[in-house]
Amino acid sequence: MDLSDLIPRSVNDSGAILFWVILFILIIVIVLLYYYAKRMKKKVARIQQEMTTQLDTVKKSKEKTMKDLSEVKSKVDKILKEDKKE
Numbered sequence: 001m002d003l004s005d006l007i008p009r010s011v012n013d014s015g016a017i018l019f020w021v022i023l024f025i026l027i028i029v030i031v032l033l034y035y036y037a038k039r040m041k042k043k044v045a046r047i048q049q050e051m052t053t054q055l056d057t058v059k060k061s062k063e064k065t066m067k068d069l070s071e072v073k074s075k076v077d078k079i080l081k082e083d084k085k086e
Contacts (some may be wrong), residue, residue, distance in 0.1 A: 059078040 008020070
């Protein structure tokens with residue numbers, strides 16, 4: 001096989017034409033996969049950031065709830081002590 005065999009000389013030179021069509025399609029597929037992977041990487045990073053933010057919000061909410069519950073418990077304990085004294 002010679003390099004000149006890859007250049008189509010006529011419309012009937014189907015082997016060379018097929019080679020270039022397949023090569024062109026492969027290049028397009030590779031470029032599309034590259035851009036798709038790049039876009040997905042950005043999307044995954046954004047989703048991870050959102051999940052981290054939501055997790056922080058849940059943790060803060062839980063801490064606030066526990067603080068509120070401890071305040072209620074201390075008030076109830078105080079009321080019970082006062083009732084026992086009387």
